[in-house]
Amino acid sequence: MTQATHRSAEEIGRTEAGPRPLPPLGEPRALRTPDVVDTELPNGLRLIAARHGVVPMVEARLRIPFAGEDPMHPARAEVLAETVLTGTAARDRVQVDTDLAAVGGELHAVVDPERLSFVGSALSSGLGTLLEVLGDALTGAAYAADEVAGERDRLVERLAVARSQPRVIAREELQRHRYGDHPFVREVPQAADVGQVGPEDVRELHARAVLPRGATLVLVGDIDPDTVVDEVTRILAPWDAAGTAAELPALPRLQGGDVRLVHRDGAVQSQLRMSAQGLHRTDERYPALQIANLSFGGYFSSRLVENIREDKGYTYGAHSSFEFTRGNGTILVDADTASEVTAAALLEMRYEFGRLALVPPTAAEVESARQYAIGGLLTSTSSQSGLASMLSTLAACGLDHRWLSAHPDRLREVTAEQVAEAAQLYAPTSFTGVVVGDAAKIGDQLRALGGVVLP
Amino acid sequence: MVEPPLHRVTLPNGLRVVLAPDSAQGASGQAPVVGVSVHYDVGFRSEPEGRTGFAHLFEHLMFQGSESLEKLAHFRHVQGSGGTFNGSTHQDYTDYFQVLPSAALERALFLEADRMRAPKLTEENLRNQVDVVKEEIRLNVLNRPYGGFPWILLPPVLYSTFANAHNGYGDFTDLEQATVDDCAAFFDTFYAPANAVLTIAGDFDVDHATELVHRHFGDVPAREVRSRPSFAEPFPTEQLTGVHTDPHAPLPAIALGHRLPDPVGELDQYLANIVLAAVLTDGDASRLQQRMVYREPLVVDVHAGCGLMGAPLDARDPDTFTLTAIHTPEVDAERVVAAVDAELESIAASGPTAEELSRVTSRWAASLHREHDRVISRTLDLGSAELIHGRAELISELPRRIAEVGADEVAAAAKALTPDARATLRVQPDSNSAGGAA
Numbered sequence: 001m002t003q004a005t006h007r008s009a010e011e012i013g014r015t016e017a018g019p020r021p022l023p024p025l026g027e028p029r030a031l032r033t034p035d036v037v038d039t040e041l042p043n044g045l046r047l048i049a050a051r052h053g054v055v056p057m058v059e060a061r062l063r064i065p066f067a068g069e070d071p072m073h074p075a076r077a078e079v080l081a082e083t084v085l086t087g088t089a090a091r092d093r094v095q096v097d098t099d100l101a102a103v104g105g106e107l108h109a110v111v112d113p114e115r116l117s118f119v120g121s122a123l124s125s126g127l128g129t130l131l132e133v134l135g136d137a138l139t140g141a142a143y144a145a146d147e148v149a150g151e152r153d154r155l156v157e158r159l160a161v162a163r164s165q166p167r168v169i170a171r172e173e174l175q176r177h178r179y180g181d182h183p184f185v186r187e188v189p190q191a192a193d194v195g196q197v198g199p200e201d202v203r204e205l206h207a208r209a210v211l212p213r214g215a216t217l218v219l220v221g222d223i224d225p226d227t228v229v230d231e232v233t234r235i236l237a238p239w240d241a242a243g244t245a246a247e248l249p250a251l252p253r254l255q256g257g258d259v260r261l262v263h264r265d266g267a268v269q270s271q272l273r274m275s276a277q278g279l280h281r282t283d284e285r286y287p288a289l290q291i292a293n294l295s296f297g298g299y300f301s302s303r304l305v306e307n308i309r310e311d312k313g314y315t316y317g318a319h320s321s322f323e324f325t326r327g328n329g330t331i332l333v334d335a336d337t338a339s340e341v342t343a344a345a346l347l348e349m350r351y352e353f354g355r356l357a358l359v360p361p362t363a364a365e366v367e368s369a370r371q372y373a374i375g376g377l378l379t380s381t382s383s384q385s386g387l388a389s390m391l392s393t394l395a396a397c398g399l400d401h402r403w404l405s406a407h408p409d410r411l412r413e414v415t416a417e418q419v420a421e422a423a424q425l426y427a428p429t430s431f432t433g434v435v436v437g438d439a440a441k442i443g444d445q446l447r448a449l450g451g452v453v454l455p
Numbered sequence: 456m457v458e459p460p461l462h463r464v465t466l467p468n469g470l471r472v473v474l475a476p477d478s479a480q481g482a483s484g485q486a487p488v489v490g491v492s493v494h495y496d497v498g499f500r501s502e503p504e505g506r507t508g509f510a511h512l513f514e515h516l517m518f519q520g521s522e523s524l525e526k527l528a529h530f531r532h533v534q535g536s537g538g539t540f541n542g543s544t545h546q547d548y549t550d551y552f553q554v555l556p557s558a559a560l561e562r563a564l565f566l567e568a569d570r571m572r573a574p575k576l577t578e579e580n581l582r583n584q585v586d587v588v589k590e591e592i593r594l595n596v597l598n599r600p601y602g603g604f605p606w607i608l609l610p611p612v613l614y615s616t617f618a619n620a621h622n623g624y625g626d627f628t629d630l631e632q633a634t635v636d637d638c639a640a641f642f643d644t645f646y647a648p649a650n651a652v653l654t655i656a657g658d659f660d661v662d663h664a665t666e667l668v669h670r671h672f673g674d675v676p677a678r679e680v681r682s683r684p685s686f687a688e689p690f691p692t693e694q695l696t697g698v699h700t701d702p703h704a705p706l707p708a709i710a711l712g713h714r715l716p717d718p719v720g721e722l723d724q725y726l727a728n729i730v731l732a733a734v735l736t737d738g739d740a741s742r743l744q745q746r747m748v749y750r751e752p753l754v755v756d757v758h759a760g761c762g763l764m765g766a767p768l769d770a771r772d773p774d775t776f777t778l779t780a781i782h783t784p785e786v787d788a789e790r791v792v793a794a795v796d797a798e799l800e801s802i803a804a805s806g807p808t809a810e811e812l813s814r815v816t817s818r819w820a821a822s823l824h825r826e827h828d829r830v831i832s833r834t835l836d837l838g839s840a841e842l843i844h845g846r847a848e849l850i851s852e853l854p855r856r857i858a859e860v861g862a863d864e865v866a867a868a869a870k871a872l873t874p875d876a877r878a879t880l881r882v883q884p885d886s887n888s889a890g891g892a893a
Contacts (some may be wrong), residue, residue, distance in 0.1 A: 287492040
């Protein structure tokens with residue numbers, strides 16, 4: 001297949017002219033800030049509408065705080081999300097899909113311990129239809145007995161599939177390890193609980209918790225933000241109720257401690273999941289922490305990735321990211337590694353935690369991370385869907401588009417000293433976590449390493 | 456919307472260049488970002504026997520340094536300019552790409568030209584990346600339920616030649632035996648400028664970009680490109696079956712594979728299959744969702760589509776119509792297949808309704824707009840369409856051409872998916888395995 005006569009690798013790797021200098025960057029071009037309207041409707045719903053981009057589409061994100069303390073809440077909430085778009089008095093399931101299809105539309109509902117979200121899109125000429133289908137479901141979801149029964153049974157099967165995924169298992173174990181029985185840990189409902197959910201349970205939950213006050217609708221695309229306010233107000237006016245959507249109770253401050261080993265039979269790879277207390281997006285130290293985090297493991301050119309992937313080949317990917325809940329932020333670090341090198345990878349991870357806290361990022365590391373953070377913001381919000389998701393995420397933190405457009409300057413102003421201070425949050429003693437893998441293969445290594453509780 | 460006008464340049468060394476500047480400079484929210492990709496006309500179908508997974512392994516090595524750049528420098532320069540990067544290996548091509556603030560366009564072109572001219576292929580980097588690729592395979596295949604389903608598992612059932620049937624991720628033994636000299640031979644054979652398409656899309660000026668392309672790629676020496684072999688093989692003449700035991704899967708699954716019309720030479724017939732797949736499984740009102748998920752119900756989920764890697768028009772001939780379903784142990788695989796066949800026969804006999812066709816048309820137009828609103832998707836689709844079809848314009852023509860597909864053509868497509876020329880792969884859970892965490 002390949003050529004028999006070819007140059008050697010050494011010959012390929014050099015030219016007569018020799019190495020060349022990296023060209024400088026050109027003049028930065030400014031982002032045209034989108035026209036945005038951010039307002040509260042008479043029913044208490046916050047509406048954020050932005051004109052953005054050139055494709056004739058519109059993106060919709062409705063986010064309703066949806067927390068519940070009842071142990072059965074996750075199961076009921078999951079069945080609700082699966083059936084809320086399966087029919088109303090005006091439309092059955094097929095009609096919902098047919099009406100959406102006619103305007104190139106999609107609409108899905110998903111739920112987690114914090115919120116119920118509707119994620120949708122349509123040709124912008126079909127925004128009215130998209131909003132009508134959404135409004136119809138919000139005010140008149142029927143939860144027909146056969147639809148609830150069907151989705152409930154499928155959900156039980158899907159939960160079995162989800163819980164066979166290593167990343168789902170690892171997430172669930174980390175949540176329990178970090179937060180005990182706080183409602184935040186109940187991300188995947190128990191199959192036995194789901195089996196008990198009936199149509200009345202779901203209707204009751206909908207009436208009590210699917211509320212406009214406290215919720216946010218984001219619309220981004222080829223729309224006129226001003227006229228869209230009237231359209232949304234009119235179409236969603238029937239969605240009205242007393243009360244305010246339920247926010248998740250505050251999370252306890254995360255404490256560092258031992259890592260817990262969770263056995264998974266027959267695993268050929270282990271999931272390392274570490275976490276420490278971080279900062280909320282609204283904290284003035286947040287931009288510095290963002291840069292510290294990138295330097296640690298938040299992008300490819302980071303200490304952790306260069307160490308355990310590019311130097312040692314222990315993993316395909318290592319990541320460090322933030323998770324925000326209302327008023328709180330944590331740091332999450334993950335990598336998946338072969339059983340043989342699991343303990344060695346954990347050792348290197350701990351080494352890099354210590355190194356970040358004690359040997360802060362250099363000027364070059366800070367500069368690279370700063371540019372990446374600024375550029376990444378530009379790229380991720382350059383599409384309609386990216387901007388819609390970003391505005392929806394910010395709204396949940398109580399922030400708006402002005403925060404977004406001012407953030408590049410915040411990043412530009414961060415000093416190396418501020419990064420070094422933020423890096424203190426990465427002290428090894430601040431972290432705890434789980435390792436999911438085959439205990440028969442990795443137990444001895446982890447016992448020898450220490451700081452790991454074995455099953 | 457105004458379609459972006461395309462510009463083309465071919466350099467004396469044979470490098471083909473597609474330029475797709477943003478059409479509406481200064482529109483509200485228009486971001487100053489640019490996408491750059493290089494598509495090489497070699498994928499895992501071209502890798503040598505005994506070297507399964509080599510094309511993908513080689514992709515990793517293209518990030519490991521070049522004459523002007525030390526190991527790790529490529530990542531640092533892209534990300535330190537505010538950009539993101541990646542690469543991916545497909546059946547018939549390998550792509551490399553960045554999205555960056557438009558001020559970093561020249562830097563991206565420099566980086567791509569440097570590794571096209573003189574990549575540094577070393578023993579140390581090769582061994583390191585073999586380890587990384589093995590972890591990638593453990594992550595995506597060996598340690599995961601339904602790993603490699605169906606893209607690795609179905610081809611050996613449907614196809615008979617090494618090129619079409621082998622595992623494109625590679626066997627560990629083959630990966631470990633790869634040598635630096637294999638890399639040199641692969642590079643000299645397939646990574647010539649005349650075997651590549653460079654695409655630039657987004658916020659840039661055409662004249663300036665053209666000058667930069669000449670400046671950085673102009674002196675990459677021309678090398679001969681051998682004519683591409685055909686990977687054609689006859690259609691199956693009987694039912695082909697395979698069984699795979701998955702130690703992590705909690706439920707059985709099934710994949711059906713059919714041969715598609717030639718995506719390049721028989722494009723209209725191929726597009727009819729795209730419509731057919733959407734009529735079968737796209738949306739709650741689609742035929743198989745209605746029948747198999749809601750009415751009967753037989754499966755937990757079902758999906759039909761053209762292409763092995765999850766997207767249509769991503770490969771040359773031969774290509775695969777794929778249908779996958781996960782079902783409960785109480786449901787026999789035969790019942791799942793029978794339900795699929797009943798709907799195929801119904802569509803073959805009567806065609807889809809006008810309403811079914813129009814819903815597919817609207818959703819396709821919308822999903823393409825949405826997809827191409829992301830500069831990276833736009834860049835990559837233009838590049839692969841130019842490489843495979845010789846026409847980057849195809850991506851903006853697709854909504855119209857999909858809308859022109861008629862009921863008779865969809866009926867003909869359904870009729871061609873006959874049970875006696877099909878591969879059936881069954882995935883069964885390992886009864887000795889618990890699956891989850893203890």
